[in-house]
Amino acid sequence: xxxxxxxxxxxxxxxxxxxxxxxxxxxxxxxxxxxxxxxxxxxxxxxxxxxxxxxxxxxxxxxxxxxxxxxxxxxxxxxxxxxxxxxxxxxxxxxxxxxxxxxxxxxxxxxxxxxxxxxxxxxxxxxxxxxxxxxxxxxxxxxxxxxxxxxxxxxxxxxxxxxxxxxxxxxxxxxxxxxxxxxxxxxxxxxxxxxxxxxxxxxxxxxxxxxxxxxxxxxxxxxxxxxxxxxxxxxxxxxxxxxxxxxxxxxxxxxxxxxxxxxxxxxxxxxxxxxxxxxxxxxxxxxxxxxxxxxxxxxxxxxxxxxxxxxxxxxxxxxxxxxxxxxxxxxxxx
Amino acid sequence: xxxxxxxxxxxxxxxxxxxxxxxxxxxxxxxxxxxxxxxxxxxxxxxxxxxxxxxxxxxxxxxxxxxxxxxxxxxxxxxxxxxxxxxxxxxxxxxxxxxxxxxxxxxxxxxxxxxxxxxxxxxxxxxxxxxxxxxxxxxxxxxxxxxxxxxxxxxxxxxxxxxxxxxxxxxxxxxxxxxxxxxxxxxxxxxxxxxxxxxxxxxxxxxxxxxxxxxxxxxxxxxxxxxxxxxxxxxxxxxxxxxxxxxxxxxxxxxxxxxxxxxxxxxxxxxxxxxxxxxxxxxxxxxxxxxxxxxxxxxxxxxxxxxxxxxxxxxxxxxxxxxxxxxxxxxxxxxxxxxxxxxxxxxxxxxxxxxxxxxxxxxxxxxxxxxxxxxxxxxxxxxxxxxxxxxxxxxxxxxxxxxxxxxxxxxxxxxxxxxxxxxxxxxxxxxxxxxxxxxxxxxxxxxxxxxxxxxxxxxxxxxxxxxxxxxxxxxxxxxxxxxxxxxxxxxxxxxxxxxxxxxxxxxxxxxxxxxxxxxxxxxxxxxxxxxxxxxxxxxxxxxxxxxxxxxxxxxxxxxxxxxxxxxxxxxxxxxxxxxxxxxxx
Numbered sequence: 001x002x003x004x005x006x007x008x009x010x011x012x013x014x015x016x017x018x019x020x021x022x023x024x025x026x027x028x029x030x031x032x033x034x035x036x037x038x039x040x041x042x043x044x045x046x047x048x049x050x051x052x053x054x055x056x057x058x059x060x061x062x063x064x065x066x067x068x069x070x071x072x073x074x075x076x077x078x079x080x081x082x083x084x085x086x087x088x089x090x091x092x093x094x095x096x097x098x099x100x101x102x103x104x105x106x107x108x109x110x111x112x113x114x115x116x117x118x119x120x121x122x123x124x125x126x127x128x129x130x131x132x133x134x135x136x137x138x139x140x141x142x143x144x145x146x147x148x149x150x151x152x153x154x155x156x157x158x159x160x161x162x163x164x165x166x167x168x169x170x171x172x173x174x175x176x177x178x179x180x181x182x183x184x185x186x187x188x189x190x191x192x193x194x195x196x197x198x199x200x201x202x203x204x205x206x207x208x209x210x211x212x213x214x215x216x217x218x219x220x221x222x223x224x225x226x227x228x229x230x231x232x233x234x235x236x237x238x239x240x241x242x243x244x245x246x247x248x249x250x251x252x253x254x255x256x257x258x259x260x261x262x263x264x265x266x267x268x269x270x271x272x273x274x275x276x277x278x279x280x281x282x283x284x285x286x287x288x289x290x291x292x293x294x295x296x297x298x299x300x301x302x303x304x305x306x307x308x309x310x311x312x313x314x315x316x317x318x319x320x321x322x323x324x325x326x327x328x329x330x331x332x333x334x
Numbered sequence: 335x336x337x338x339x340x341x342x343x344x345x346x347x348x349x350x351x352x353x354x355x356x357x358x359x360x361x362x363x364x365x366x367x368x369x370x371x372x373x374x375x376x377x378x379x380x381x382x383x384x385x386x387x388x389x390x391x392x393x394x395x396x397x398x399x400x401x402x403x404x405x406x407x408x409x410x411x412x413x414x415x416x417x418x419x420x421x422x423x424x425x426x427x428x429x430x431x432x433x434x435x436x437x438x439x440x441x442x443x444x445x446x447x448x449x450x451x452x453x454x455x456x457x458x459x460x461x462x463x464x465x466x467x468x469x470x471x472x473x474x475x476x477x478x479x480x481x482x483x484x485x486x487x488x489x490x491x492x493x494x495x496x497x498x499x500x501x502x503x504x505x506x507x508x509x510x511x512x513x514x515x516x517x518x519x520x521x522x523x524x525x526x527x528x529x530x531x532x533x534x535x536x537x538x539x540x541x542x543x544x545x546x547x548x549x550x551x552x553x554x555x556x557x558x559x560x561x562x563x564x565x566x567x568x569x570x571x572x573x574x575x576x577x578x579x580x581x582x583x584x585x586x587x588x589x590x591x592x593x594x595x596x597x598x599x600x601x602x603x604x605x606x607x608x609x610x611x612x613x614x615x616x617x618x619x620x621x622x623x624x625x626x627x628x629x630x631x632x633x634x635x636x637x638x639x640x641x642x643x644x645x646x647x648x649x650x651x652x653x654x655x656x657x658x659x660x661x662x663x664x665x666x667x668x669x670x671x672x673x674x675x676x677x678x679x680x681x682x683x684x685x686x687x688x689x690x691x692x693x694x695x696x697x698x699x700x701x702x703x704x705x706x707x708x709x710x711x712x713x714x715x716x717x718x719x720x721x722x723x724x725x726x727x728x729x730x731x732x733x734x735x736x737x738x739x740x741x742x743x744x745x746x747x748x749x750x751x752x753x754x755x756x757x758x759x760x761x762x763x764x765x766x767x768x769x770x771x772x773x774x775x776x777x778x779x780x781x782x783x784x785x786x787x788x789x790x791x792x793x794x795x796x797x798x799x800x801x802x803x804x805x806x807x808x809x810x811x812x813x814x815x816x817x818x819x820x821x822x823x824x825x826x827x828x829x830x831x832x833x834x835x836x837x838x839x840x841x842x843x844x845x846x847x848x849x850x851x852x853x854x855x856x857x858x859x860x861x862x863x864x865x866x867x868x869x870x871x872x873x874x875x876x877x878x879x880x881x882x883x884x885x886x887x888x889x890x891x892x893x894x895x896x897x898x899x900x901x902x903x904x905x906x907x908x909x910x911x912x913x914x915x916x917x918x919x
Contacts, residue, residue, distance in 0.1 A: 080690060082689070087693050087698070088697035088698055089643060110693060111690070111767060277786075281767050281782050282770060297639075298643040
């Protein structure tokens with residue numbers, strides 16, 4: 001996983017130099033932390049293009065939109081076009097992976113399914129799992145981290161050791177064995193919805209210690225700060241201090257870390273699909289496509305390139321955006 | 335036996351087969367240095383580069399490793415094939431191309447087994463003067479000991495367990511726990527050169543049990559190190575290990591001067607030295623095969639996708655490749671408990687797009703569209719007739735008939751069921767997707783579920799409990815017999831007795847009283863032709879019940895480097911015959 005991000009709590013109250021410099025000429029204008037961050041982010045074109053790509057991807061994955069676009073630029077993701085495939089070698093008959101006006105990314109070997117619409121539908125799975133798993137990690141990690149950091153003592157020891165246990169957990173092996181034993185329906189879910197839920201659980205539930213450790217460190221430094229002392233001396237209860245004083249100061253690191261965790265989780269989902277414990281066919285997923293492609297790369301190299309590129313570009317976009325966001329929220333971390 | 339890529343279930347295995355073609359190659363080995371008659375598929379039916387020239391080093395490689403080198407503790411077909419280089423059995427498969435290779439031939443024994451007491455007692459006489467690598471003579475007691483040790487599954491757990499099941503030695507624990515061999519009553523040795531097997535019940539195909547595995551290879555009791563015997567098995571064959579075998583690395587075999595070729599018509603033993611390298615990547619093995627740096631890809635299941643592409647698109651390489659039927663039939667069991675109505679099962683068979691399923695296995699190089707359950711290599715197998723489907727590479731299913739069957743079944747709008755497959759096998763995934771696509775058209779909804787092949791045949795499709803709980807109606811499956819008769823092929827997959835809780839090889843769960851009765855009766859029938867007739871009837875009944883949707887008989891694509899001599903596809907093992915290969919230059 002990624003290294004902890006240094007985000008100093010002092011940023012929350014101090015007015016950055018750039019803003020102070022501008023105050024001499026213009027009338028003093030009150031700006032919130034969010035406004036300041038947005039001003040900085042706007043100047044970061046790389047981060048913005050990453051963000052734009054992410055938004056586009058989310059838009060394309062909306063129910064309704066995917067089918068529309070796939071129908072417009074491709075054909076339904078599960079339709080076979082075996083007349084365009086060499087029966088013995090398995091590759092598309094036409095050169096360049098069968099790229100044509102009807103199949104703009106070419107055809108999948110053997111079945112001849114349209115790669116464009118499969119990549120598009122695959123994005124849904126990747127995003128859904130990446131985002132949901134991240135949310136699970138963030139929620140658990142924040143709660144555990146803030147508790148451990150604020151209360152210290154035996155609570156801290158207990159939670160910190162629990163994190164160590166989780167970090168040492170052989171996650172991939174666990175995932176493989178779990179998928180083998182889950183029943184057909186669980187909690188009212190069946191089929192691929194259940195598989196997605198399981199993947200979200202595995203990825204999300206076992207990755208929280210990474211974010212938990214960061215939050216714990218942040219909380220430990222925050223709780224010694226003057227404003228916390230002030231609140232305490234005025235008689236604020238623990239819950240007030242946690243929610244009103246400390247949590248708002250943790251929003252920045254949580255946001256940044258979440259943005260950077262999403263691509264990691266997308267890759268993890270791809271890795272699990274690659275190992276055969278991802279979602280079930282015929283629904284496409286990027287990792288599943290890649291896994292199949294490794295068998296067939298010599299027959300149809302484009303079959304590796306298309307989903308591989310999709311993963312690469314998406315992960316890159318999330319990372320660029322996450323980096324930009326971190327810089328905007330905390331210029332000293334540059 | 336097992337093939338490395340395709341581990342079937344515990345009790346069962348697979349092996350190989352032969353071609354339905356005649357044995358045209360024969361044994362004409364007298365044209366010396368190799369004739370250069372390399373032609374695509376020539377080695378499937380005859381001998382390529384026939385040679386009697388001795389010398390040279392034969393280099394073999396494998397991506398993984400043998401299950402063991404102990405001939406009694408292995409089940410992979412390629413391991414059993416290889417083990418004959420350093421061990422001899424009572425009987426072994428005949429060293430001939432074509433169908434002749436599936437017949438048993440005497441090895442240590444003077445002749446095939448002599449049955450008496452209604453096939454309950456089988457007697458074998460040993461040839462005289464055969465020796466181990468240390469010069470001591472091989473005696474009948476050594477074979478009794480070798481069979482006795484297979485009774486201890488805690489020491490030898492990889493090999494077949496036929497002797498434990500068939501021999502009349504109830505309660506015997508094996509010589510590691512019970513040092514007194516006289517307590518083992520399953521085998522008797524009236525003198526030093528006679529071995530008598532005592533069976534619990536008549537079993538007319540006992541010669542195959544004796545010959546297909548390495549479990550009758552003699553083991554000198556004094557040299558037996560139990561589970562560690564596989565590090566250095568004592569040779570009774572033409573080669574002996576030089577030093578110990580190194581797991582995951584390999585080993586070297588050199589000539590055994592105490593082996594007498596005069597007693598051994600099945601082994602030519604041409605090279606002076608045999609080197610085995612384990613742990614080489616499969617694609618790397620293919621590359622080296624093409625260059626001739628490695629002569630044999632040990633697993634014998636065929637080249638990888640990259641090499642396949644190169645070979646099929648390059649006529650020069652293609653001339654050095656063979657494309658034999660590999661012994662497997664990849665078929666789709668339809669569970670008769672999940673889908674109890676015959677008409678509903680027929681609807682599945684009618685609707686199946688055989689063309690797409692055939693393409694999933696790689697078209698004409700990957701397999702042959704199947705009719706009967708028994709593949710063509712099985713002795714006495716009849717092609718049979720298509721019942722509700724068509725064995726035609728262009729047949730895409732018959733939705734009209736399927737709909738009619740659905741109406742008769744009382745489900746005119748179709749039904750839903752689960753189909754399982756091995757998620758790490760792209761061909762099975764493609765098969766499942768093709769079937770889902772074609773059944774969708776008639777309203778039969780398949781939910782596809784993939785499972786790792788490591789657990790599939792034991793805990794998912796091989797577990798009737800799992801199948802029932804998860805509404806599994808069908809799945810991908812494949813089978814190759816331990817030996818090439820209808821009994822070896824069909825009994826484990828269709829006898830009601832064969833249904834077990836885990837590792838079930840009868841996932842269609844066919845438990846038909848008529849079929850079961852035929853299985854009970856056929857084991858006492860002496861005439862192989864009469865037995866084959868029964869097997870064909872059972873084959874027909876399974877398809878009539880629509881309990882199995884036939885798919886493809888697998889073909890493998892094997893590459894033989896130009897400097898490999900005396901190469902032919904051996905139908906008994908489903909790969910080249912390793913004891914007769916030689917090398918040029």
